[in-house]
Amino acid sequence: MNKIPNTFAKVYLVGAGPGDPGLMTLKGKQILEVADVVIYDALVGAEILAMINDQAERISAGKRRGHHCLSQSEITALLIKKAQEKKVIVRLKGGDPFVFGRGGEEMVDLIKAGIATEVVPGITSGIAAPAYSGIPLTHRDYSSSVTFVTGHQSAGDYRSQINWKAIAQGSQTIVIYMGIHNLASILRELTNAGLPPDTPIALIRWATLPHQEKLIGTFSSILGQMQEKKFKAPAIVVIGKTINLHSILAGHKD
Numbered sequence: 180m181n182k183i184p185n186t187f188a189k190v191y192l193v194g195a196g197p198g199d200p201g202l203m204t205l206k207g208k209q210i211l212e213v214a215d216v217v218i219y220d221a222l223v224g225a226e227i228l229a230m231i232n233d234q235a236e237r238i239s240a241g242k243r244r245g246h247h248c249l250s251q252s253e254i255t256a257l258l259i260k261k262a263q264e265k266k267v268i269v270r271l272k273g274g275d276p277f278v279f280g281r282g283g284e285e286m287v288d289l290i291k292a293g294i295a296t297e298v299v300p301g302i303t304s305g306i307a308a309p310a311y312s313g314i315p316l317t318h319r320d321y322s323s324s325v326t327f328v329t330g331h332q333s334a335g336d337y338r339s340q341i342n343w344k345a346i347a348q349g350s351q352t353i354v355i356y357m358g359i360h361n362l363a364s365i366l367r368e369l370t371n372a373g374l375p376p377d378t379p380i381a382l383i384r385w386a387t388l389p390h391q392e393k394l395i396g397t398f399s400s401i402l403g404q405m406q407e408k409k410f411k412a413p414a415i416v417v418i419g420k421t422i423n424l425h426s427i428l429a430g431h432k433d
C-alpha cells in the first residue's frame with residue numbers, strides 16, 4: 180500500500196465489495212483502520228462498517244432508488260470540506276467504485292479541487308453475484324464475451340440510451356446492474372433484437388450474503404416468477420447459456 184501521507188489530506192475511493200466481508204480487500208480494510216472520516220453508501224453492510232476504527236467520523240450518504248440522503252453534489256462538496264479539515268478521508272462504496280458507482284465523477288471533481296485521491300478497487304456485484312450462484316460468466320463451450328450494462332434510466336421515464344440490439348448480437352453473456360425495475364422493457368428490447376423466449380436468465384439479490392435470493396428462468400417465465408416470489412431490487416440480472424451450468428456448480432463455492 181502507498182504510505183498514507185501525514186501532512187496532506189487524501190481521499191480514498193474504496194470499494195467495499197458485494198457484501199460478504201471476506202471479499203473486502205486487505206488494502207481497503209487497512210485504510211478503514213486509519214481513516215479520520217468515512218462517508219459510506221447504503222449498500223455497504225454492517226460487517227464492513229465494523230472495520231472502521233472507533234475514532235473515525237461516520238457519515239451515511241444514503242443513496243437507494245428514490246431515497247437519496249445526500250445528492251451527488253452534496254457528497255462531493257462534503258468530501259472537499261472534510262479534505263480541508265482532516266487527513267484520511269474514505270468514500271466507501273458498494274462493489275467497485277468505478278463500476279456504476281460514480282467513482283469516476285467524484286474523482287474528477289476532487290482532482291479539479293486540488294485534492295489528492297486514490298481509488299482502491301472492490302469486487303463488483305456483477306462478478307460476485309454470478310460466482311456465488313454457480314454461474315460462470317465465460318466458458319469455452321458457451322460464452323466468449325461478457326457485457327456489463329446498466330438497466331437504470333431516469334426513474335419513471337424509461338427511454339433507454341443503451342444499444343440493446345448491439346449487446347444482444349455481440350455478447351454471449353449479459354450482466355445488468357439496476358435492471359429489475361425496467362426488466363419488462365429490457366426483455367422486450369432483447370427479444371426484438373433476436374434473443375429467443377427460452378434464453379436463460381438469472382436474478383440474484385443480496386449476492387454473497389446468507390440471505391441471498393435467486394430466481395432462475397427464461398425470458399418467457401421470469402416476469403411471472405418475479406411476481407410470484409415478490410422479487411425486488413437491488414439485484415444483478417445475468418443472461419446467457421452459462422446459467423445452465425448453475426445446477427452443477429451452485430453449492431460448490433466453498
Ligand SMILES: C[S@@+](CC[C@H](N)C(=O)[O-])C[C@H]1O[C@@H](n2cnc3c(N)ncnc32)[C@H](O)[C@@H]1O
Nearest residue numbers: 274275278280303304356357385386413414415
Ligand atoms: C449503483 S449500482 C452500484 C454497483 C457497485 N458499484 C458494484 O460494483 O457492484 C447498484 C446496483 O448494483 C447491484 N448490486 C450491488 N450490490 C449488490 C448485491 N449485494 N447483490 C445484488 N446486486 C447488487 C444492483 O444491481 C444494484 O441496483
